[in-house]
Amino acid sequence: MTAETLALFPDSARIDDTGSLVVGGCNVRRTADQFGTPLYLYDGETLDRAVEAYRTALSRCYPGAAQIAYAAKAWLCSASARWIAAKGIGLDVVSGGELAIALHGGVPADHIHFHGNNKSDRELAQALDAGVGRIVVDHPDELARLDELAIACGRRQAIWLRVNPDVDTDTHHHTQTGHAASKFGLSLRDGTAEAVALDALRRAGVELAGLHCHIGSQLRDAEPLAVAAQRLLDLAARLRDATGWQPAELSTGGGWAVAYTAEQLADLPPVETYVARVSEAVVQRCRQHGLALPRLVLEPGRSLVARAGVAVYTVGAVKPAGDVTYAFVDGGLADNPRHALYGATYTALLANRRGDAARQRVHVAGPYCETGDVLIEDIELPPLVPGDLLAVPVSGAYQLSMASNYNAALRPAVVWLEDGQATLVQRRETLDDLLRRDLV
Known part of the structure; x- marks a missing residue:
């Protein structure tokens, strides 16, 4: 792993003596053991610094009054709404659902733009x-x-x-x-x-x-x-x-x-x-x-929250197929459709141990019944084994907000990391959640 790759992760990210990724003072391997995968992690320190970067730039560059209004479509839940309210910034919503979540999270109505x-x-x-x-x-x-x-x-x-x-x-x-x-x-x-x-x-x-x-x-x-x-x-x-x-x-x-x-x-x-x-x-x-x-x-939107988020997946099989090798993980198209939709590019690192110096070129792909269910194409990683964790940086925007139940997938848990504390802010969906809307 290079320093350039680590720079894509939240401000608090580091590699500990065992080779494990640490974010917000929390060991990602232990956090994944506690909450399961796929798992989305948000670093409170990085979120706060992103807001301050905008505030500082506006105070230096614009002589009049100014406001930051976060675009909720990038990522919104009750916890992020509470963070927005605490930071005193505005919020843009684009649906009645987003408005309801914002109000539930304590964003003052007069700070909201519909x-x-x-x-x-x-x-x-x-x-x-x-x-x-x-x-x-x-x-x-x-x-x-x-x-x-x-x-x-x-x-x-x-x-x-x-x-x-x-x-x-x-x-x-x-x-x-x-x-x-x-x-x-x-x-x-x-x-x-x-x-x-x-x-x-x-x-x-x-x-x-x-x-x-x-x-x-x-x-x-x-x-x-x-x-x-x-x-x-x-x-x-x-x-x-x-x-x-x-x-x-x-x-x-x-x-x-x-x-x-x-x-x-x-x-x-x-x-x-x-x-x-x-x-x-x-x-x-x-x-x-x-x-x-x-x-x-x-x-x-994206520029406030994307880098604060990390997606964590567990590796299943590693499978040669023709001219490529697939590293299968337990998430993909259902929690992050951006590669399929936009051709979005990502990188990843081995998060649970120190990898070998040797490298293997793989496609990181998910379990869903679509050929397009690929998260990352043609990435060099250490040789992977089942049970390894892959951490994908810059996962804080337009992933959870676009997540679906395709193939009846359960949407992932979300954990807020700060000062060594890991707080579950959205639980993983259950099979009961999938059936709750069915009436007959």
């Missing part, structure tokens, strides 16, 4: 009843429905408009969300965004507090984010000229990249690069248009 491109009336009513801080309107029909619902319950709901800034990004096409043909947001190109903003300003049930965009994920170049911010402020200037309105808040979304492999880590710009460029773009454009600086809202 996103989504197809909210139902039930979800809008749920958000109004809870008193969420902002509802992010995606299309004209939603604006009309929300206005009617808000008036009916005697509220004037603060909203943002999600604007499609028509910005292309160099990332996987499934995670590009700001181009002209995206399903998200109100088009700048055809004038819809401006027309809906003018409509919102005339309505009694909503208060237009700001503008929002999100252009994609795993972004390593801050320039498209800066361009998107500039285009939103150009829209704001036109609205100011027409009505006198100015945005109190401007959200440029999230999407900053994380490294999943040592090669990616070598050329990953730091968070401050992203924050500095977006801040500069906002300040310059506001100065150019004579706009007051809005509160700048950044919405990191």
